[in-house]
Amino acid sequence: xxxxxxxxxxxxxxxxIQMTLMLREVEGSLFRLKFMxxxxxxxxxxxxKELGGxxxxxxxxxxxxxxxxAIPPVxxxxxxxxxxxxxxxxxxxxxxxxxxxxxxxxxxxxxxxxMENMLEAALSLNIIYKVIRHFYVLGKKTKSLYIIMQLQxxxxxxxxxAEAFSNALQAFTHGQPIGDGAGALxxxxxxxxxxxxxxxxxxxxxxxxxEGRIAYxxxxxxxxGNVGKPGEAIKQVxxxxxxxxxxxxIIDAAQKLEGEKPGEVAEGVGVAIGGxxxxxxxxxxTVLKYKIPVNVVLIKEDIGDAVSAMRKExxxxxxxxxxxxxxxxxxxxxxxxxxxxxxxxxxxxxxx
Amino acid sequence: xxxxxxxxxRFSSIMIIIILVSLGLSIAAFYQAIIAYGNQExxxxxxxxxxxxxxxxxxxxxxxxxxxxxxxxxxxAQRVATTILCQKCGFKNIRDFQRGDYILKDTEECPxxxxxxxxxxxxxxxxxxxxxxELS
Numbered sequence: 001x002x003x004x005x006x007x008x009x010x011x012x013x014x015x016x017i018q019m020t021l022m023l024r025e026v027e028g029s030l031f032r033l034k035f036m037x038x039x040x041x042x043x044x045x046x047x048x049k050e051l052g053g054x055x056x057x058x059x060x061x062x063x064x065x066x067x068x069x070a071i072p073p074v075x076x077x078x079x080x081x082x083x084x085x086x087x088x089x090x091x092x093x094x095x096x097x098x099x100x101x102x103x104x105x106x107x108x109x110x111x112x113x114x115m116e117n118m119l120e121a122a123l124s125l126n127i128i129y130k131v132i133r134h135f136y137v138l139g140k141k142t143k144s145l146y147i148i149m150q151l152q153x154x155x156x157x158x159x160x161x162a163e164a165f166s167n168a169l170q171a172f173t174h175g176q177p178i179g180d181g182a183g184a185l186x187x188x189x190x191x192x193x194x195x196x197x198x199x200x201x202x203x204x205x206x207x208x209x210x211e212g213r214i215a216y217x218x219x220x221x222x223x224x225g226n227v228g229k230p231g232e233a234i235k236q237v238x239x240x241x242x243x244x245x246x247x248x249x250i251i252d253a254a255q256k257l258e259g260e261k262p263g264e265v266a267e268g269v270g271v272a273i274g275g276x277x278x279x280x281x282x283x284x285x286t287v288l289k290y291k292i293p294v295n296v297v298l299i300k301e302d303i304g305d306a307v308s309a310m311r312k313e314x315x316x317x318x319x320x321x322x323x324x325x326x327x328x329x330x331x332x333x334x335x336x337x338x339x340x341x342x343x344x345x346x347x348x349x350x351x352x
Numbered sequence: 353x354x355x356x357x358x359x360x361x362r363f364s365s366i367m368i369i370i371i372l373v374s375l376g377l378s379i380a381a382f383y384q385a386i387i388a389y390g391n392q393e394x395x396x397x398x399x400x401x402x403x404x405x406x407x408x409x410x411x412x413x414x415x416x417x418x419x420x421x422x423x424x425x426x427x428x429a430q431r432v433a434t435t436i437l438c439q440k441c442g443f444k445n446i447r448d449f450q451r452g453d454y455i456l457k458d459t460e461e462c463p464x465x466x467x468x469x470x471x472x473x474x475x476x477x478x479x480x481x482x483x484x485x486e487l488s
Contacts, residue, residue, distance in 0.1 A: 006373060006377065017366075176474060188455065312476065312478070350454060
């Protein structure tokens with residue numbers, strides 16, 4: 001009889017039990033996210049205290065930084081949205097750099113850039129934690145199985161991303177090269193030993209003779225954590241050469257699919273510049289204006305590798321990418337032509 | 353942000369009730385099974401034993417599902433190696449990464465030919481877990 005009651009109760013309260021089990025799972029992940037968020041905050045504060053060169057306690061400033069938001073421009077009228085977005089991103093960048101300068105006046109520029117990257121990773125962890133907590137509490141309050149179910153289904157992917165940011169803290173603290181810098185590493189190898197000059201904000205260029213052609217090699221200015229403005233730089237080089245560029249080759253890290261090996265090199269066409277796509281847009285506009293073919297060389301890695309210290313496989317792939325670039329230049333251009341080679345990505349821990 | 357949030361209880365009351373009821377019923381079923389076996393009612397005894405086993409299985413499943421996963425430290429220190437290379441004679445020195453190292457940085461003089469060496473590489477080696485079969 002009692003068993004019958006239990007079975008009937010399971011039928012009636014089955015959904016409730018399932019919801020409770022899901023909530024427990026989400027709660028476990030939420031605890032881990034909180035732990036990661038707190039670690040990010042603690043690491044940021046301790047690094048600022050260690051290297052900041054000031055006696056002032058940075059805790060309040062860090063807490064304020066971790067709550068920063070950047071509101072994207074209105075896209076109801078899409079005309080000119082890219083330039084409005086670029087302006088907001090520039091303002092955000094300047095604001096972040098100023099904040100870090102105030103928190104750590106004793107830091108040199110490259111260290112300050114690393115610190116900014118680190119605070120951004122801590123900020124991302126804080127946002128992830130808060131969003132998940134929001135839906136967890138909302139699901140609990142409304143007792144909505146569907147809110148909790150969606151959250152529970154997405155959690156494995158969200159946790160992977162959070163763990164990647166968490167691992168990034170070490171690389172940013174110490175200024176180690178990260179997987180995302182694979183493109184910048186290729187450009188650094190090509191421009192090493194040649195004269196560099198600033199071509200756009202936080203971006204350098206070197207004129208390198210290669211296989212009888214002139215290569216304009218670009219990358220973000222290292223070794224501090226920087227992505228520069230590769231799109232603007234490519235646009236500047238094309239405009240300065242009045243469009244007389246035979247081909248542009250962009251090298252970037254790309255997210256690998258599960259089953260692919262990290263450090264695999266792939267080729268293609270198009271503009272491989274990640275992020276908010278402002279830089280990508282600038283390149284697409286300029287190459288279209290002058291009908292310049294754009295080739296890409298991609299170095300595959302997963303999201304965890306992209307923001308943590310560079311793996312050996314990814315580092316080794318840089319040499320394979322250089323070979324591919326040389327082959328592309330030989331096949332796609334003639335002697336005496338000019339080409340653009342742009343290494344895209346965060347150049348933390350990579351000089352030039 | 354630095355304030356600690358109040359920790360929630362380990363098990364919710366509804367789960368505790370379900371677990372206790374299942375445990376009680378399982379014990380009762382096993383007791384009935386023993387009595388039935390004692391009265392030579394083997395079929396009835398087997399049924400009760402089966403119900404008891406099912407109850408315990410359900411109980412174990414609920415316990416596993418509701419346990420809080422232990423907090424693993426997600427930030428594991430990664431060993432990163434720096435390779436210093438003499439471009440003239442090829443002398444190589446591999447050491448642990450130190451703060452301030454960066455790829456293509458000029459470093460100390462080569463002990464063999466006194467030429468300035470550079471940091472040729474900085475990377476971490478990842479040991480893949482054994483037994484993982486990859487589909488190619």
